[in-house]
Structure formats: C-alpha cells, structure tokens
Amino acid sequence: MSAVGVKARTGSTALDLVLRFRALGLLVALTALVAVTTAVNPRFLGGQSVRDVLFAAAITVLLACGMTVVVLTRGIDLSVGSVLGLSAYVTASVLAESGMPTGPAMVLGLAVGAACGALNGVIVHFGKVPPLVATLGTLYVLRGVVYFLAGGSRINASDLPRAFLDFGNGRLLGVPYLFAVAVLVLVLVGVYLGRYRSGRDLYALGSNPEAARLAGLPAGRRLMTAYVLSGSLAGLGGVLYAARFGTVDASAGFGMELNVVAAVVVGGVAIFGGSGTVLGAALGALLLTVINNALPVLRIDQFWQQAIIGALILAAIALDRLVSIRAARALRQKGSHVD
Amino acid sequence: MSALARHPDSVPPQPVPVVSLRALSKSFGAVQALSGARLDLYAGEAHALVGENGAGKSTLIKILAGLYRPDAGSIELDGEPVRFSDTAAAMAAGIAVIYQEPALFGDLTVAENLFIGRQPKGRFGFIDRAAMNRRAAALFARLGVPMDPDRPAKGLSIADQQLVEIAKAISLDARVLVMDEPTAALSGVEVERLFGVVRALRDGDSGSDADAGGAAVLFISHRFNEVEALCQRVTVMRDGAHVSTDLLADVGVEELVRRMVGRDLGAMFPKQEVEPGEVVLDVEGLTRTGVCRDVGFQVRAGEIVALAGLVGAGRSEVVQAVFGVEDRDAGTVRVGGRELPSGDPRAAIRAGVALVPEDRRQQGLLLDLSVLRNATLPGRGRLSRFGFLIGGAERREAAEWGARLNAKYGRLTDAAGTLSGGNQQKIVLAKWLATNPKVLIVDEPTRGIDVGTKAEVHRLLSALAADGVAVLMVSSELLEVLGMADRVLVMREGRIAGELSRAEATEESVMRLATGQEAAA
Numbered sequence: 101m102s103a104v105g106v107k108a109r110t111g112s113t114a115l116d117l118v119l120r121f122r123a124l125g126l127l128v129a130l131t132a133l134v135a136v137t138t139a140v141n142p143r144f145l146g147g148q149s150v151r152d153v154l155f156a157a158a159i160t161v162l163l164a165c166g167m168t169v170v171v172l173t174r175g176i177d178l179s180v181g182s183v184l185g186l187s188a189y190v191t192a193s194v195l196a197e198s199g200m201p202t203g204p205a206m207v208l209g210l211a212v213g214a215a216c217g218a219l220n221g222v223i224v225h226f227g228k229v230p231p232l233v234a235t236l237g238t239l240y241v242l243r244g245v246v247y248f249l250a251g252g253s254r255i256n257a258s259d260l261p262r263a264f265l266d267f268g269n270g271r272l273l274g275v276p277y278l279f280a281v282a283v284l285v286l287v288l289v290g291v292y293l294g295r296y297r298s299g300r301d302l303y304a305l306g307s308n309p310e311a312a313r314l315a316g317l318p319a320g321r322r323l324m325t326a327y328v329l330s331g332s333l334a335g336l337g338g339v340l341y342a343a344r345f346g347t348v349d350a351s352a353g354f355g356m357e358l359n360v361v362a363a364v365v366v367g368g369v370a371i372f373g374g375s376g377t378v379l380g381a382a383l384g385a386l387l388l389t390v391i392n393n394a395l396p397v398l399r400i401d402q403f404w405q406q407a408i409i410g411a412l413i414l415a416a417i418a419l420d421r422l423v424s425i426r427a428a429r430a431l432r433q434k435g436s437h438v439d
Numbered sequence: 440m441s442a443l444a445r446h447p448d449s450v451p452p453q454p455v456p457v458v459s460l461r462a463l464s465k466s467f468g469a470v471q472a473l474s475g476a477r478l479d480l481y482a483g484e485a486h487a488l489v490g491e492n493g494a495g496k497s498t499l500i501k502i503l504a505g506l507y508r509p510d511a512g513s514i515e516l517d518g519e520p521v522r523f524s525d526t527a528a529a530m531a532a533g534i535a536v537i538y539q540e541p542a543l544f545g546d547l548t549v550a551e552n553l554f555i556g557r558q559p560k561g562r563f564g565f566i567d568r569a570a571m572n573r574r575a576a577a578l579f580a581r582l583g584v585p586m587d588p589d590r591p592a593k594g595l596s597i598a599d600q601q602l603v604e605i606a607k608a609i610s611l612d613a614r615v616l617v618m619d620e621p622t623a624a625l626s627g628v629e630v631e632r633l634f635g636v637v638r639a640l641r642d643g644d645s646g647s648d649a650d651a652g653g654a655a656v657l658f659i660s661h662r663f664n665e666v667e668a669l670c671q672r673v674t675v676m677r678d679g680a681h682v683s684t685d686l687l688a689d690v691g692v693e694e695l696v697r698r699m700v701g702r703d704l705g706a707m708f709p710k711q712e713v714e715p716g717e718v719v720l721d722v723e724g725l726t727r728t729g730v731c732r733d734v735g736f737q738v739r740a741g742e743i744v745a746l747a748g749l750v751g752a753g754r755s756e757v758v759q760a761v762f763g764v765e766d767r768d769a770g771t772v773r774v775g776g777r778e779l780p781s782g783d784p785r786a787a788i789r790a791g792v793a794l795v796p797e798d799r800r801q802q803g804l805l806l807d808l809s810v811l812r813n814a815t816l817p818g819r820g821r822l823s824r825f826g827f828l829i830g831g832a833e834r835r836e837a838a839e840w841g842a843r844l845n846a847k848y849g850r851l852t853d854a855a856g857t858l859s860g861g862n863q864q865k866i867v868l869a870k871w872l873a874t875n876p877k878v879l880i881v882d883e884p885t886r887g888i889d890v891g892t893k894a895e896v897h898r899l900l901s902a903l904a905a906d907g908v909a910v911l912m913v914s915s916e917l918l919e920v921l922g923m924a925d926r927v928l929v930m931r932e933g934r935i936a937g938e939l940s941r942a943e944a945t946e947e948s949v950m951r952l953a954t955g956q957e958a959a960a
Binding site: 296297301310370375 | 504505506525526527528529530536538542543544545546547551555556557558560563564565566
C-alpha cells in the first residue's frame with residue numbers, strides 16, 4: 101500500500117457501468133421485449149398501444165418514486181394502495197358533491213395523501229414500529245375509512261367536471277398529461293435524492309442507521325420526509341386515478357402496493373435500503389406495465405403474468421447478488437498491491 | 440517506531456478547561472456504568488484515559504459525544520454548563536469523536552462518508568461532488584494514506600475504515616478530539632502518521648483555520664507506548680469512577696496498570712519455553728491472486744509463530760486461505776501430513792484447525808445468539824445424537840469452558856452481544872478450544888481488550904502451546920509479537936519478507952522487514 105500514491109478515479113469498467121447504471125440493463129430488457137412483441141404484431145408500437153402503456157404506467161411510476169424514497173431508508177410503505185383509494189374518493193366526491201373548484205380539490209387529494217404519510221411516519225419513527233407492520237396496519241385502516249366514506253356507492257364520470265376528466269385523459273404532443281406529471285415528479289425526486297444533502301441523508305440512514313446516529317443526522321425529520329413524500333405521491337396518484345377513470349368506488353387502488361414494491365425491486369432498489377435510484381424504479385414500473393400489455397399480443401395466457409413478474413423479481417435479486425459478488429472481487433483486485 | 444519512543448513536549452495546562460465533566464453518573468438497568476466520573480480537558484493538551492474494559496471509558500465519551508444523557512452530573516464547556524440533546528449538538532459545539540468500531544455508510548462513497556450532512560454546496564444548493572472529492576483527497580494526503588475518495592466504502596479493510604473515521608473527525612476542525620482506540624487496527628507507520636496529524640491539531644499549527652490555542656485531545660488506548668508518545672496527562676478510571684489524574688512523566692506504566700486493575704498483574708507475556716515437536720502445519724507456495732503470493736512456512740507442535748507486518752500486508756488473508764474460508768489459487772496446506780482441500784473450512788476443522796478471526800463482532804460471534812449457542816457452535820456434531828442437540832451436554836461444555844477461561848457473563852442464555860469486548864473474545868476462544876484443535880490460528884487475539892484480559896489470553900496461548908498445540912498468531916501489536924512468539928514471520932505486500940527467531944526479533948528488525956527498508960538500513 102505504501103508504494104501507491106493517491107489514486108485518481110480509475111476509468112469506467114464494464115462492471116462500473118452495470119453498478120452505476122443499473123438502468124441500462126432494464127432498458128435492454130425493455131427494448132428486447134418491445135422488439136419481440138412488435139415482431140409478432142407490428143401494431144404494438146402503434147400510437148394507441150404506446151399511449152395505453154404510458155397511461156397505465158403513469159400512476160405506478162409516480163408511486164414507485166415515493167416507494168423508492170421510503171425503501172432507501174430501510175422502510176417500506178404498504179399503505180400506498182389504500183392512500184390512493186382514499187385520495188381518489190375524497191377528491192372525486194368533493195368535486196361531484198360540494199362543487200369545489202378543480203384546482204383546490206386536487207390539492208385536497210394531495211393533502212389527504214400527505215396526512216396519511218405523516219401518520220405512517222409518526223408510527224414508524226415515534227412509535228418505533230417496524231415499517232412493514234406499521235404500514236400494513238394503515239393499509240387496512242385507511243381502506244376501512246374509504247369503505248366507511250363510500251359505503252356501497254360510487255362516483256361516476258358524469259358527476260365530475262369536464263376539465264378534470266380532460267386533464268386525466270388529455271395529451272400533449274401525444275404524451276398523456278398523466279405520464280408527463282409522473283416524469284416531472286421522477287426528475288424532481290431524482291435530483292433531490294442525488295444532489296441534495298437531505299437526499300443523501302436518506303441513503304445514509306438506510307445504509308447504516310447506527311452510523312447515521314453517530315454522525316448526528318436528523319433521522320426523525322428525514323424519515324418523516326420520506327413517508328410524507330410517499331404519502332403525497334400516493335395522494336397525487338389518487339387524484340390522477342380519479343381524473344383518468346372518472347369512476348371511483350371504495351376499491352380504487354386495491355392491491356396496488358405490491359405492484360409498486362415489485363417495480364421498485366425489479367428496478368434495482370435494494371430492499372434493505374441504502375442503494376437504488378428512482379430512474380431504476382420507474383423503468384421497473386414501465387417494464388412491468390409493458391409485460392402486462394405485451395402478453396395478450398404474444399398470445400400468452402394472462403395467468404402467466406403473475407409468474408413472469410415473480411420470476412423477474414427473483415432475477416433482479418439474483419442479479420444484485422451476482423453484481424455484489426463480482427464487485428467484491430473487483431475491489432479486491434483493484435485494491436491489491438501484489439504484482 | 441522511533442518517533443513513538445520520543446517523549447512529548449510538556450504543555451502547561453491553562454486555567455479554564457475547554458471541557459469539564461463533573462460527577463457524571465449513568466446506569467443501564469442494574470449496571471452502574473459511571474458513578475461520579477470526572478475529567479478536565481485543556482486546550483493544547485493530549486490527555487490519556489486508561490482503564491480496564493468495563494471501567495466506563497466508553498460510556499464517558501458517549502456522554503461527551505451526546506449519545507447518552509447522564510443520570511447525574513454536568514458537562515461544562517469553557518466553564519459554561521451545557522446539555523447535549525444529540526450527537527449533532529455535541530458536534531456543533533466542536534466535539535469530534537473517533538469510535539472504537541468504525542461505522543461507515545457502505546453504500547456511499549468514501550468522500551460522502553467524510554462529509555455526510557455537511558457536503559460542500561454549489562449552485563442551487565446542489566452538492567458539489569468535485570469539491571467534496573478534492574477536499575477528501577487533501578485530507579487523505581495529509582494523513583499520508585492512499586485512498587480513492589470516489590470509491591464506495593463497502594469492501595474497505597478495517598484499517599482503511601478506521602482511517603476514514605479518522606479523516607472524518609479531523610475534517611471537523613474540532614476543539615475537542617476524542618479518540619477511542621483509534622489505532623487498534625492500524626500498523627506502526629499509520630499510527631505515526633496519525634499521531635503527527637493529531638500533534639499538529641493539539642499544538643494549533645495544523646495549517647487550517649483551527650483555533651490558535653490548539654485542540655484538546657482525549658486519547659483512549661490500551662497501548663502504553665502510544666499513550667507515552669502522544670499524551671502529557673493521564674487519567675485512570677476504574678469501576679465507573681475517577682481514580683487519578685497525573686502528568687504522565689510522574690507515573691510509570693507499572694503504577695498505571697496497578698491502578699487500573701486495583702491489583703498487581705503477573706507478567707504481561709508469560710511465555711513458557713517449550714521444546715517444539717513434529718511439524719503440524721505445513722504451508723507451501725500459498726497464492727491467492729491479488730492478495731498473497733508464494734507463502735510458505737511450517738508450524739511445529741508447541742510452537743507459537745507470529746505473522747507480523749503492516750496492515751494490508753496480507754496476513755489475515757493468508758490465515759483465511761489456510762483455514763479455507765477463502766479459496767487459494769495455488770499452493771498446498773498440510774496438517775499432520777495430510778493435505779487440506781482448498782476453500783473448505785469444514786475439512787480444516789475436521790483436521791483439527793481452529794481460526795479465531797480478526798473481527799470478533801462480524802466474524803467471530805453471532806451477537807444475537809446466546810453465550811451457550813456461540814460457545815458450542817463448532818462442536819454441534821459431537822454434542823448431538825441423531826441430529827438433535829443434547830441440551831445438557833451443550834450446557835456442561837459451555838459452562839466448563841467459560842469457567843476455564845474465566846469469562847464473565849450473566850447467564851449462558853444471555854446474548855453474546857451484551858458482553859464486554861474481552862469477554863466476547865473469551866467466548867470466541869472457548870468456542871474453538873472446545874474442538875480440541877491441533878493447530879490454533881488467532882488473528883489479532885487481543886485487539887481492543889483490556890490489559891487484564893490480555894494477559895489472561897497470553898497465558899492461555901502459552902499454556903496451549905505447552906500442551907503441544909501449534910499456534911499461529913497474527914498481530915499488529917509489536918510487543919505482543921515479541922513477547923509471545925518463538926519465531927516471527929514478517930509479511931510485506933503479500934509475500935513473506937523474512938523470518939526472525941525469538942532472539943533476532945526486535946521492534947527494529949521486524950519493522951525493517953515489514954517496511955522493506957533493510958537495504959537502506
């Protein structure tokens with residue numbers, strides 16, 4: 101070690117590329133899937149089909165951004181499906197019944213989500229309840245609240261203002277507004293996580309909570325930020341859901357949390373915290389959506405969809421293991437000083 | 440090591456201490472960790488805090504660091520009483536702590552680890568990574584350590600992790616620098632460089648914007664030569680209370696040790712002379728790419744052979760490859776004449792090899808499991824019938840070894856993580872001695888444990904050798920190497936640089952081989 105001077109950063113190797121740009125692998129998988137499906141049916145790349153995918157992916161991408169932030173801190177937010185349902189129902193019902201203008205109603209939906217996120221954060225941080233259990237609890241409680249509010253009723257598109265529905269189904273240069281919103285959120289959250297001190301703190305917290313305490317990082321504030329962000333994005337997801345579908349009943353967003361967790365894991369966010377990017381998570385969400393839409397085209401039975409997603413999750417984790425083993429070996433040889 | 444032997448300049452204490460800890464008490468459940476501890480630190484002094492494990496040193500500094508709140512007593516900063524609600528508050532007050540166990544963020548880069556929470560900011564409040572990496576590189580240059588600031592902290596050796604912690608503490612430009620055994624994993628050269636930087640901080644000529652008066656340094660160590668090289672005053676603690684504070688020049692090591700343990704100790708290195716027997720462990724041409732190359736040596740029954748060298752010379756890697764926890768790319772390992780397969784620790788255990796690893800918390804113990812389960816883990820085969828463990832036999836064996844090693848624990852069912860460092864090490868030793876090894880490999884056997892336990896471990900190793908066990912010991916502590924070993928193998932950069940007999944081995948001859956300066960000398 102003594103002979104080596106202070107090393108400048110070494111050039112990127114293929115392994116560095118895989119490590120740093122996990123997203124590349126997902127892009128390759130996505131491209132391959134689209135290519136195969138298009139070869140079977142060229143209409144898969146047609147405008148309508150692509151729009152369907154983007155509409156379907158938008159809300160998952162949005163929620164995956166929030167989930168990533170929470171998972172980075174070694175947490176998980178299982179309540180996002182219920183939060184989405186609650187926000188969608190509240191937004192739609194104030195629009196339909198109280199005649200609240202569209203803008204404030206959308207803000208209200210977002211605020212409902214933020215409040216639910218704050219509740220999660222309080223239970224996790226101040227109650228010291230493991231996130232899995234805390235958000236499993238709020239998953240049921242919040243869904244119960246939606247059932248209480250909605251009863252057996254549903255809100256129909258005909259009750260909602262035209263402008264609201266136009267926003268949910270409109271497009272700008274062929275891109276659905278919904279997807280544009282998701283991309284905007286993705287960029288903002290990505291910049292926050294990568295470039296701001298408080299964003300890096302989230303990685304630190306997930307990487308080594310004890311060290312974070314020794315370093316004097318404000319764990320409570322950061323955890324609250326993460327859960328409120330996840331809740332707010334689920335709330336925003338609820339608003340977009342109502343705008344997109346127009347019909348909202350008590351089951352909106354039911355079971356969605358597992359899709360979101362799957363997207364995040366496939367996207368390379370470490371489930372034990374500390375590493376991963378929102379870009380990866382978003383690509384994971386996109387990949388799962390494309391699989392969903394490609395299977396009918398490929399004439400593969402829908403029953404297989406679940407199995408394929410499961411296999412993808414396992415493959416993603418296997419890849420993580422492989423990469424970390426390879427990385428350990430590479431570090432050993434890089435750090436070596438034996439000729 | 441010559442700089443270590445130099446006696447430090449005496450700096451006269453100034454009237455108002457930077458930090459004054461008064462009558463601190465703290466208990467955890469039924470255990471009284473501190474009872475009326477006190478300590479004054481002055482600007483420009485390096486102050487040693489010594490005491491056996493469990494004397495309350497770590498609790499004291501954790502209170503100073505804002506991690507614990509005292510049950511009674513007060514902390515004064517420049518004569519003003521303060522209360523630290525958390526570590527951030529203590530840091531803001533200018534207190535930097537290097538903890539005994541490095542705690543890094545594996546997923547972040549080295550530079551981010553140094554500056555987490557206070558990264559340099561550029562446009563839009565973005566983190567300026569280039570500036571951060573430059574500052575990190577400058578810090579490592581000052582410490583004389585080659586380290587890529589942009590690499591992930593994951594995969595760093597313990598020594599390198601400790602160096603990152605040191606760089607982090609130094610970068611805070613603190614008024615009070617607390618070091619809890621910072622040198623445990625470091626080699627002699629690294630220790631000297633660290634001390635150079637710490638002396639500069641202490642004397643206020645660090646070149647940065649530190650106070651002109653210099654920083655107060657609190658240094659906790661079990662190595663008296665380091666204490667003497669760095670410190671002016673020394674405080675002894677025992678059983679959570681203050682025993683004495685003196686100018687180091689006024690008290691001898693013998694006296695300090697006597698105050699620490701409250702009784703006289705036998706010799707620290709009770710080496711018994713043993714006539715070596717047959718070759719038990721025979722290693723030839725051992726090579727592992729990027730780690731070690733063409734390493735060969737023999738250990739006879741009754742012999743203690745030490746592997747010395749700088750951190751990173753490949754000593755731990757060699758013993759791991761011998762034991763089989765790491766594959767070897769070439770070479771043979773024979774135990775009692777029979778060759779061991781590569782990468783198969785179970786075969787090594789069957790052949791009578793035991794390895795007590797370097798990092799007992801990570802590699803030696805299952806911290807959440809009971810003392811009992813830990814102690815009997817490798818002996819499960821012997822202690823079971825038809826695949827079921829026999830509870831009675833397990834308990835008997837664990838209790839027997841616990842007693843033979845004089846380990847102090849509450850109940851056999853207590854989690855191993857609750858024991859003090861020295862007692863944890865005894866449990867790791869018990870676990871392997873219960874397998875009746877023919878070859879005992881110990882990697883840093885006394886790292887971070889107190890003087891009393893250290894002497895017990897040394898006595899034990901010596902007794903085992905006298906019973907005909909072949910002992911291979913990796914140690915960074917030169918006094919331990921010189922005091923215990925029949926032969927010293929010195930490694931440098933993955934190879935064996937030379938072999939010294941007990942008579943030839945001195946601090947100088949070992950360091951010369953370890954640093955590769957035999958030609959220059």
